[in-house]
Amino acid sequence: xNLNDNILIENxxxxxxxxxxxxxxxxxxxxxxxxxxxxxxxxxxxxxxxxEEWDFTKKTNPKxxxxxxxxxxxxxxxxxxxxxxxxxxxxxxxNSSVISLKKIFLSISAVFILFxxxxxxxxxxxxxxxxxxxxxxNTEIPSLTHRGNTNKNLSIAQNLFEQKKYKKALxxxxxxxxxxxxxxxxxxxQMELDKFKEAENTFNSIINNKNLNTTKGLWFKALLxxxxxxxxxxxxxxxKINKTDYKYTEAQEILNKLGRLD
Amino acid sequence: xxxxxxxxxxxxxxxxxxxxxxxxxxxxxxxxILQNKGQEQDAEDIFQVALLxxxxxxxxxxxxINTNFNAYLFTVCKNLWRRELNKHKNKVTNYQIPELKDDKxxxxxxxxxxxxxxxSKMLSKTSDNCKKILQLFFAKVKYSEMAKxxxxxxxxxxxxxxxxxxxxxxxxxxxxxxxKSLTQS
Numbered sequence: 001x002n003l004n005d006n007i008l009i010e011n012x013x014x015x016x017x018x019x020x021x022x023x024x025x026x027x028x029x030x031x032x033x034x035x036x037x038x039x040x041x042x043x044x045x046x047x048x049x050x051x052e053e054w055d056f057t058k059k060t061n062p063k064x065x066x067x068x069x070x071x072x073x074x075x076x077x078x079x080x081x082x083x084x085x086x087x088x089x090x091x092x093x094x095n096s097s098v099i100s101l102k103k104i105f106l107s108i109s110a111v112f113i114l115f116x117x118x119x120x121x122x123x124x125x126x127x128x129x130x131x132x133x134x135x136x137x138n139t140e141i142p143s144l145t146h147r148g149n150t151n152k153n154l155s156i157a158q159n160l161f162e163q164k165k166y167k168k169a170l171x172x173x174x175x176x177x178x179x180x181x182x183x184x185x186x187x188x189x190q191m192e193l194d195k196f197k198e199a200e201n202t203f204n205s206i207i208n209n210k211n212l213n214t215t216k217g218l219w220f221k222a223l224l225x226x227x228x229x230x231x232x233x234x235x236x237x238x239x240k241i242n243k244t245d246y247k248y249t250e251a252q253e254i255l256n257k258l259g260r261l262d
Numbered sequence: 263x264x265x266x267x268x269x270x271x272x273x274x275x276x277x278x279x280x281x282x283x284x285x286x287x288x289x290x291x292x293x294x295i296l297q298n299k300g301q302e303q304d305a306e307d308i309f310q311v312a313l314l315x316x317x318x319x320x321x322x323x324x325x326x327i328n329t330n331f332n333a334y335l336f337t338v339c340k341n342l343w344r345r346e347l348n349k350h351k352n353k354v355t356n357y358q359i360p361e362l363k364d365d366k367x368x369x370x371x372x373x374x375x376x377x378x379x380x381x382s383k384m385l386s387k388t389s390d391n392c393k394k395i396l397q398l399f400f401a402k403v404k405y406s407e408m409a410k411x412x413x414x415x416x417x418x419x420x421x422x423x424x425x426x427x428x429x430x431x432x433x434x435x436x437x438x439x440x441x442k443s444l445t446q447s
Binding site: 048069086 | 370
């Protein structure tokens with residue numbers, strides 16, 4: 001056979017021929033017996049020696065096929081078949097009990113680790129109440145009293161506030177001029193006393209005051225919602241705090257932590 | 263250990279030795295099959311069929327394994343799996359795909375394995391140069407790449423070398439007694 005025919009056959013086997021070429025090729029196989037023989041062997045060679053295909057040739061000697069088929073049906077081969085089935089089950093059993101013990105141990109450890117991580121790192125810092133406590137603690141509240149203006153009542157109220165005697169502080173502050181700062185102290189006291197509706201109103205009046213201090217109102221209102229466990233409301237308020245506003249960084253921190261709770 | 267030790271044990275249905283065969287060989291085979299689109303059940307079937315094939319072959323004639331038993335068994339399993347994957351490839355829809363554990367199909371697989379071994383053996387008997395280029399050819403490497411790797415001047419030279427080497431391999435195979443008996447009709 002010549003090189004050209006060889007190339008043609010190769011291209012056929014590698015699916016490189018066009019539709020028309022394939023039709024011509026198949027026609028030639030029907031008419032040219034030498035070409036067909038050559039092609040059949042090339043196919044055999046190709047399918048045996050490449051790593052992807054398999055040669056299911058029909059050229060296999062039918063006598064041998066029959067002989068071997070009968071051998072597979074022999075008594076002792078049938079016994080071997082049964083033994084192999086049994087051994088497969090035994091092997092699986094012996095191996096899988098080891099595997100499942102390991103699996104069980106691993107899953108239990110995983111649960112413990114998860115539990116530990118969640119409790120130690122995720123939950124404590126991010127429960128709204130805990131966030132409320134830690135961020136309130138770190139919020140500096142300007143003093144009610146300052147040089148040149150020592151209002152007796154204010155300093156008493158301030159002391160009571162710092163001692164966390166909020167009820168008493170409130171009773172004094174309610175009778176004082178409601179400047180923004182005073183309102184702040186009132187709101188915080190109400191918040192600490194769990195007088196939520198009143199605290200909300202107080203902070204709202206700070207916010208609506210259209211004064212420089214209004215962003216402080218947003219911050220405390222957010223803290224209030226955290227204490228009340230109204231997480232989405234807290235987030236909503238925090239997002240209103242702009243980049244140059246009071247407590248912007250802390251607001252972002254809380255938003256990040258709250259984000260993880262969703 | 264003498265390779266025939268394991269083959270004899272299979273024929274004798276020696277379950278102690280069969281356990282050893284499983285212990286040493288099943289997991290690598292399973293891994294191979296799982297990594298090649300197979301499931302655990304396929305691995306179990308292939309492994310059993312491979313051992314049956316070896317037993318029957320040894321029953322018919324005391325053949326010799328040239329490498330070690332474990333490597334040989336692994337190759338038989340790989341081939342059986344490759345055969346299985348190809349069964350489902352280009353089949354017409356109303357063609358009944360023979361079951362892996364069907365006796366006649368196992369007989370065919372056995373004979374195809376013998377032919378594969380013969381082809382591989384004849385390939386290894388060609389000259390070193392022919393071996394190199396034919397291995398590239400059967401790996402479906404492009405002629406241009408072949409020419410580059412083997413330092414030929416052009417693609418045409420590579421083609422001619424492949425043609426020549428294939429001719430000598432063909433002769434080796436077609437004149438082989440075993441081949442003649444396997445394919446005689």
